[in-house]
Amino acid sequence: MTTRHRATTLGAHGGHGGTMERGFVEREHVAGVVRAALGQGRHAREVLRLRGGSKKGVYRLVLDDASTVVLYVWHPDENYWPAADEDPADLFAEASGADLFGAAHAQLTALGVRTPSVHLLDRSRAHYPADVAVVEDVRGATLQALLERDPAAAGPTMAKLATALDRMRGSAGTRIGRPAAPGPRDGDCARIVLDRAVRHLAEAAERVAGIAAARDRVAGRLTELAAAVRPRRAYGLVHGELGPDHVLVADDGDPVLIDIEGLMWFDVEWEHVFLRLRFGADYRWLETPDLDPDRLRLYDLAMNLSLVAGPLRLLDGDFPDREFMLDIAGHATRRVLAAL
Structure with a gap:
């Protein structure tokens, strides 16, 4: 067919x-x-x-x-x-x-x-x-393209995106998980992120010499950061990979979210670590008060480890845009080592 x-x-x-x-x-x-x-x-x-x-x-x-x-x-x-x-x-x-x-x-x-x-x-x-x-078919540019071409014109869309994120954050859940699937038995987001980061560290150390050399120090830093996180049992709705390339701009300036399959109730700090990473200086539009700094520190290191292991694993297959993925993994490697 x-x-x-x-x-x-x-x-x-x-x-x-x-x-x-x-x-x-x-x-x-x-x-x-x-x-x-x-x-x-x-x-x-x-x-x-x-x-x-x-x-x-x-x-x-x-x-x-x-x-x-x-x-x-x-x-x-x-x-x-x-x-x-x-x-x-x-x-x-x-x-x-x-x-x-x-x-x-x-x-x-x-x-x-x-x-x-x-x-x-x-x-x-x-x-x-x-x-x-x-x-x-939302035929407007991605938000990423608009920010690069005309940051001032992107202001109203960024403000609307901030409002959308507030609505998602306000959709409080008492469990973690996706709308279509039950959450895991362990309701501790920080523990889930830590366990995943340890796996990604092992995977990255097999592929990247710099991380292999610093593996024990990275593991110790993860443990230290996780120990500082206090328990929480209230979660917001997060997209999971909300970069400016996953937002289209409609004719009326509305932000239109795409690649939404990863939507879940989780710590909103996980979303904001990714937003800060992907939006750079434009994250100022999306900053929100009352985020937990201990979670942000743990999730930042964990996110960077995932951005080393994930892209390199993808390149075990035949993904065509190879240089892009290698660039992501290289930048993330530098951020992991800089966190020590």
């Missing part, structure tokens, strides 16, 4: 590891999906695969009247992450799939936080041999 594309597999150190073929969506494959989403008589004139996704396929469909929608496809051929044995109860296990998307979309919509509107969410496999969604 899909056209086969050969992809070269490179090892994490840049060596060629082999080849594989992936099937991507072509125009003739989406006829049934378009009819189910938009009605009989509608069809796609063109299918354009958009860059950036590592877990699902994202395509712009140009329709018969020149309007556009976006197609999400959750299929193994669209997932570049190497297979891994994961505990289903692990909050940070691969956040992908139509169920997670649907639940996250419903939760955000109920809060008045904008995401692309959904024309179709189909798990039946009746129109395509994978779960799919057809959603609104």
Whole structure:
């Protein structure tokens, strides 16, 4: 049903590891999906695969009247992450799939936080041999592009994004976990982050000489930071990877959140560590009072360890934008060592 594309597999150190073929969506494959989403008589004139996704396929469909929608496809051929044995109860296990998307979309919509509107969410496999969604095509730039081009013009959107984050933070939960899945038995966010960071440290030390040399010191620092965190049993709703590239700007300036499958109730400090990292100086728009400085310190180091281990693990497969991932891992390595 899909056209086969050969992809070269490179090892994490840049060596060629082999080849594989992936099937991507072509125009003739989406006829049934378009009819189910938009009605009989509608069809796609063109299918354009958009860059950036590592877990699902994202395509712009140009329709018969020149309007556009976006197609999400959750299929193994669209997932570049190497297979891994994961505990289903692990909050940070691969956040992908139509169920997670649907639940996250419903939760955000109920809060008045904008995401692309959904024309179709189909798990039946009746129109395509994978779960799919057809959603609104928000044709404005990403917030990242707007901030780079005209920071002053991005001000109103940043202010609206801050309001959206306040709404998410105010959606207090008494358990941690995703809207579509139960939370883990251990309700201690700091312990979950610490355990994950220890695993990432071991993984990073196998791949990066500088971290291997400092492994004991990094482990000691993690333990020290975790010991300072006091218990908490109230959580906010967090996106999980809310960089400016995961926010589209609508024609009215509204921020539109995408890649929402990782939405969960968790410590909001986890979100703000990522926001601070990704927005840089523009984080000033999103700062919020009453964040726990002890959690911020622990989560900052843990986040950087994840940004070493994760991108290098992704490069065990055939992910195409290799230099970008190596750059992320390199920057994160420097931040880990600077924290000692």
